Amino acid sequence: MHLGVGLLVLITTLLLTDAAAKSDAPSFVVGKGTFLRDGKPFRYISGTSHYWRHHHSDWEDNFNKMRAAGLNAVSTYISWNLHEPEPEQYNFEGNLDIRRYFRLAQKYGLVVILRPGPFIDAEVDMGGLPYWLLRMNMTMKLRSSDPSYTQYVSRWYNKVLPYLKDLTYANGGPIITVQIENEYGSYPACDKVYQNLLKSLVLQNMGPDIVLYTTDGCLDYMMQCGKVDGALTTCDFGAGENAAGNFQTLRKFNVDGPLVNSEFYPGWIDHWGYTWNTVAYQDVVRTMADMWALNASFNIYPIRGGTNFGFVAGANLGNDFQPVTTTYDFDAPLTEAGDPTEKYYAIRNLIGTYWPLPPGPAPVPSAKGAYGKVQLSYAGSLFDNLKALRPEGPIRSAYPLSFEVLEHPYGFVLYRTVVQGRFRDPAKLSIAGIPGFTPGLRDRGIVFVDQKPVGILSRTEQISDMSLFIAPNQTLDILVHNEGRICYGTGINDLKGIVGNVTLDTVVLSDWAMYPLELPNFPDMNPAPLDFDLREKISDIQNRISGFYSGQFSVNQVLDTFLQVSGWQNGYAFINGNNLGRYWPVQGPQQTLFVPAAYLHEGTDNVVELFELEAAPCSLDWTCVVEFVQVPVLNATVPIYPGANEFRKRAKQPWRAKSKQG
Numbered sequence: 001m002h003l004g005v006g007l008l009v010l011i012t013t014l015l016l017t018d019a020a021a022k023s024d025a026p027s028f029v030v031g032k033g034t035f036l037r038d039g040k041p042f043r044y045i046s047g048t049s050h051y052w053r054h055h056h057s058d059w060e061d062n063f064n065k066m067r068a069a070g071l072n073a074v075s076t077y078i079s080w081n082l083h084e085p086e087p088e089q090y091n092f093e094g095n096l097d098i099r100r101y102f103r104l105a106q107k108y109g110l111v112v113i114l115r116p117g118p119f120i121d122a123e124v125d126m127g128g129l130p131y132w133l134l135r136m137n138m139t140m141k142l143r144s145s146d147p148s149y150t151q152y153v154s155r156w157y158n159k160v161l162p163y164l165k166d167l168t169y170a171n172g173g174p175i176i177t178v179q180i181e182n183e184y185g186s187y188p189a190c191d192k193v194y195q196n197l198l199k200s201l202v203l204q205n206m207g208p209d210i211v212l213y214t215t216d217g218c219l220d221y222m223m224q225c226g227k228v229d230g231a232l233t234t235c236d237f238g239a240g241e242n243a244a245g246n247f248q249t250l251r252k253f254n255v256d257g258p259l260v261n262s263e264f265y266p267g268w269i270d271h272w273g274y275t276w277n278t279v280a281y282q283d284v285v286r287t288m289a290d291m292w293a294l295n296a297s298f299n300i301y302p303i304r305g306g307t308n309f310g311f312v313a314g315a316n317l318g319n320d321f322q323p324v325t326t327t328y329d330f331d332a333p334l335t336e337a338g339d340p341t342e343k344y345y346a347i348r349n350l351i352g353t354y355w356p357l358p359p360g361p362a363p364v365p366s367a368k369g370a371y372g373k374v375q376l377s378y379a380g381s382l383f384d385n386l387k388a389l390r391p392e393g394p395i396r397s398a399y400p401l402s403f404e405v406l407e408h409p410y411g412f413v414l415y416r417t418v419v420q421g422r423f424r425d426p427a428k429l430s431i432a433g434i435p436g437f438t439p440g441l442r443d444r445g446i447v448f449v450d451q452k453p454v455g456i457l458s459r460t461e462q463i464s465d466m467s468l469f470i471a472p473n474q475t476l477d478i479l480v481h482n483e484g485r486i487c488y489g490t491g492i493n494d495l496k497g498i499v500g501n502v503t504l505d506t507v508v509l510s511d512w513a514m515y516p517l518e519l520p521n522f523p524d525m526n527p528a529p530l531d532f533d534l535r536e537k538i539s540d541i542q543n544r545i546s547g548f549y550s551g552q553f554s555v556n557q558v559l560d561t562f563l564q565v566s567g568w569q570n571g572y573a574f575i576n577g578n579n580l581g582r583y584w585p586v587q588g589p590q591q592t593l594f595v596p597a598a599y600l601h602e603g604t605d606n607v608v609e610l611f612e613l614e615a616a617p618c619s620l621d622w623t624c625v626v627e628f629v630q631v632p633v634l635n636a637t638v639p640i641y642p643g644a645n646e647f648r649k650r651a652k653q654p655w656r657a658k659s660k661q662g
């Protein structure tokens with residue numbers, strides 16, 4: 001062969017190969033009325049499942065069940081606060097290993113709809129923003145182009161987005177779309193500079209091929225503020241709503257792109273003290289069928305809700321301050337424990353009429369452990385264990401400091417002062433806020449005089465003062481519980497702890513010692529048996545003291561289970577050192593905490609520990625117990641409440657009501 005010809009052949013071959021590679025390269029774009037995946041019309045039926053709300057050993061099972069129901073996509077937020085718990089300290093391990101999460105989704109044939117926030121709501125603390133932002137500047141304008149805020153957003157996006165770049169669809173990964181902000185039209189800032197900054201950060205870091213979209217409520221004013229040029233406008237609505245009407249409104253902002261419901265609610269969020277929310281499966285499948293007939297894509301939010309382990313839960317601000325329950329069961333198609341429900345099977349049957357389901361039988365509920373009753377022993381009061389809980393000792397300051405300033409994100413701070421001078425009997429203790437930050441107590445304070453509990457102040461109940469008698473040189477302690485930062489609306493600069501001054505009658509109390517409690521140190525404590533002296537000590541104050549209780553139990557077969565805490569009042573439960581989250585059975589409706597199998601091991605030395613804040617049922621041995629049960633109870637009746645009916649009606653969707661956004 002002539003050399004020249006050979007070269008020509010070689011060059012031609014290279015060009016052809018290149019052209020072939022180009023047309024074979026994965027592509028995902030927005031077409032007329034539909035998405036185009038590799039050039040072919042594509043629509044998705046997706047399910048939300050937040051990686052951090054499940055133990056990572058459950059991820060594959062979740063994806064498997066999603067696939068088995070005929071879903072072809074998964075949608076998740078990224079919760080910035082968990083990945084950057086303190087400035088520039090990053091965590092992508094274990095339950096936060098998002099690369100592994102997305103790779104597993106791909107293995108199960110699911111494409112990924114990515115919602116990196118940075119604000120996500122998601123009923124998590126501060127809507128997923130790191131609490132330390134408020135330490136940098138407590139009045140920074142979150143979710144806006146305020147440089148006090150965007151300098152940290154840019155730093156985070158420039159960290160996390162390149163980390164995911166090779167996982168985009170164009171690069172052979174599963175990520176098809178990326179959301180800009182989150183329901184931004186529900187937030188009054190309406191700051192286009194901010195939205196465009198986020199857009200350019202995504203494009204710079206993930207490449208120009210990624211499909212961008214926004215999600216808002218299906219109302220004109222929301223989509224008007226929420227939409228971003230160059231991003232597909234989508235909206236969100238729940239089961240039983242008018243799909244045709246909502247999509248008609250969407251069409252004003254999305255003239256000929258694919259119709260998408262980005263959060264199709266098959267259930268609803270729950271708050272402590274409010275009736276358990278349910279949605280009938282008939283409504284879910286009816287609205288699904290309506291959306292399908294309109295050629296829409298949709299995302300079931302959530303397909304499995306999971307659990308607000310530890311201090312993950314946020315709070316909503318309706319007419320009152322409403323902390324979110326530990327369970328994020330949501331009455332979703334898969335329960336908190338991942339078990340298929342009637343709703344799941346109905347959805348699967350319906351999807352089976354749209355496209356073929358993967359071969360194999362439908363998933364069934366998994367076996368649960370019934371490890372029975374566990375006798376707990378008193379392991380000392382909060383005061384006995386202050387050293388273990390705060391090895392460095394207290395932080396001192398003339399006036400109280402917030403959690404943020406104390407560099408303590410979640411949980412508890414004990415505020416202590418020794419009262420000087422004589423006060424009347426009784427004196428009025430009160431905590432006032434400061435302008436822009438009322439009330440001053442965030443969120444619940446248990447008040448002690450010389451370590452005896454004398455009362456409770458509460459943000460939810462709007463109780464910020466009380467009467468007490470305190471003599472000179474007696475110690476006043478206020479144990480402040482951060483019940484979760486506000487995750488929706490304009491109240492998100494939600495500092496915690498005591499924000500303002502504490503007064504007795506007219507005297508401002510000063511010289512405070514503050515103990516941020518490091519609850520993870522709790523499992524290191526040595527639980528003492530409930531001996532006679534200790535029993536005397538706790539029965540002396542009718543067991544009404546913040547204290548630690550601990551017991552061992554044996555597990556012959558490791559299974560998921562539920563911790564039943566009836567008889568206990570309010571606190572946190574730990575299994576083998578893992579924080580299951582808050583329990584509060586007297587408030588309800590949630591009565592049991594989910595315990596993933598991964599927290600247990602075979603053997604007799606499994607440990608359950610409670611940090612009980614208010615009242616232990618331990619005047620008798622046989623009532624000083626918790627129980628591991630097979631069936632969760634999430635829907636108990638809730639206490640009466642002044643104006644309850646009105647409150648509960650509004651509580652249904654308080655933060656989505658138009659009037660609240662003003």
Ligand SMILES: *[C@@H]1O[C@H](CO)[C@@H](O)[C@H](O)[C@H]1NC(C)=O
Pocket residue numbers: 137138139140141146148
């Ligand atoms: C904090 O943010 C507010 C609102 O943007 C701004 O006015 C103020 O100057 C900032 N403070 C500091 C110390 O940067």
Ligand SMILES: *[C@@H]1O[C@H](CO)[C@@H](O)[C@H](O)[C@H]1NC(C)=O
Pocket residue numbers: 293294295
């Ligand atoms: C849905 O798509 C099909 C196929 O492209 C089309 O024939 C039909 O008119 C569309 N239906 C609606 C309601 O847009």
Ligand SMILES: *[C@@H]1O[C@H](CO)[C@@H](O)[C@H](O)[C@H]1NC(C)=O
Pocket residue numbers: 472473
């Ligand atoms: C309070 O304690 C201080 C220091 O121990 C002591 O000097 C003072 O007499 C005490 N006051 C009262 C009223 O007991």
Ligand SMILES: *[C@@H]1O[C@H](CO)[C@@H](O)[C@H](O)[C@H]1NC(C)=O
Pocket residue numbers: 399434499500501508
């Ligand atoms: C607390 O009271 C002191 C003394 O009156 C005052 O100097 C300080 O500014 C007050 N702090 C707040 C946060 O109001």
Ligand SMILES: *[C@@H]1O[C@H](CO)[C@@H](O)[C@H](O)[C@H]1NC(C)=O
Pocket residue numbers: 635636637
């Ligand atoms: C809670 O749900 C169970 C199971 O669906 C039901 O039997 C029970 O009546 C419900 N309890 C309340 C108080 O609604």
